[in-house]
Amino acid sequence: MKAVVYTAYGPPDVLQLKEVAKPTPTDDEVLIKVQAASVNRSDWEILRGKPLYARIGGLLKPRHQILGSDIAGRVEIAGRNIRRFQPGDEVFGDILGSMGGFAEYVCAPENALALKPASMTFEEVAAIPQAAVIALQGIRDKGQVQPGQKVLINGAGGGAGTFAVQLAKCYGAEVTGVDNTGKLDFLRSLGADHVLDYTQEDFTKNGNQYDLILDLIAHRSVFAYKRALRPNGRYLMVGGSVATIFQILLLGPWMRRTAGKNIRLLAVQPNPKELVFITELYEAGKVVPVIDRRYPLSEVAEALRYLPLSEVAEALRYLGEGRAKGKVVITVDQNNHT
Ligand SMILES: NC(=O)c1ccc[n+]([C@@H]2O[C@H](COP(=O)([O-])OP(=O)(O)OC[C@H]3O[C@@H](n4cnc5c(N)ncnc54)[C@H](OP(=O)(O)O)[C@@H]3O)[C@@H](O)[C@H]2O)c1
DSSP, rough: EEEEOSSOOGGGGOOOEEEEEOOOOTTEEEEEEEEEEEEOHHHHHHHHHHHHHTTOOOOSSSSSSSOOOOOEEEEEEETTOSHHHHHHOOOEEEOTOOOSSSBBBEEEEEGGGGEEOTOOOOHHHHHHHHHHHHHHEEEESOOOOTTTTTEEETTTTSSHHHHHHHHHHHOEEEEEEEGGGHHHHHHHHHHEEEEEETTTTTTTSSOOOOEEESSSBBOSOOHHHHTTTEEEEEEEOSSBBBHHHHHHHHHOOOOOOHHOEEEEEEOOOHHHHHHHHHHHHHHSSSSSOEEEEEEEGGGGHHHHHHHHOHHHHHHHTTTTTTOOSEEEEEOOTTTTOO
């Protein structure tokens, strides 16, 4: 089969489209013919081997030679212990633990997958798993958003942020989306009530306070976040700098006790029931996966370069090049997109 392979951490140039052996499923796995995969920041981090946590299980060399964790495709073989799926089923899910989605075939455990509804394309469901589950657990489960509450989403124009804006609106919140100048109209079109340009304004310094801050790209001090929270407000860090992670781990419990402000990390747990829940919201017309660009399997390196904040994209920023709004999808089987 064709796959995009790498054997050493590095920039997208280390990726090579190669012929490799088709994987064989264990008794607890299905073999999937991949139709579409989507690109996440986690792919970028594991490609570069940075930050250091991206090297877990592979300090010097990548643990998995094929990236790609958000996948959608057709079950070709179901292992002996598989109960929920059979050959021919159309499925999607997040296989971050084993990766391998940037290929024509991949093996996946049953508990990572959900059935694709007939109403959605493979590309649409491939855009869901990691980003939408982050958003759902941040807004509904840990954020416990109630109607009328003020919610701020930092990094609202990226993969998880575009789902978070739509979900926060579903739960009746007044939503502020923060992202760069070029994404503000886009955020309004998703339903954001207010938008802030992070290149012009620091949301922790303008005097506004929120019931929930969902931070996809945290890099400030915990004291700044505390200032931007209402009494009893919650701050959830999803991604960002290692320094902010340490501050939250050290000072978060103390701030909860002394100031009643709930400042925590959000550790996302993949859950196929939540994938189904998102597809139900799609069918009810409440949430749509936003796909900015599609690339063929042979252009995975280009797709990674188009991600926000990748090092190449960061250089292009000064040339006025656009970067991804929402998700970037890899179409693997070009003959069959639905
Ligand atoms: N906690 C967990 O369990 C868990 C699990 C999986 C993933 N993650 C993390 O979750 C995050 C998911 O993010 P994503 O996939 O939505 O990322 P993304 O698609 O890269 O989106 C990030 C957005 O933030 C914007 N941004 C950049 N700098 C900013 C700033 N200073 N202030 C405000 N916005 C800024 C980016 O825009 P530009 O175009 O301007 O760069 C982009 O629109 C990642 O950090 C990932 O590592 C966490």
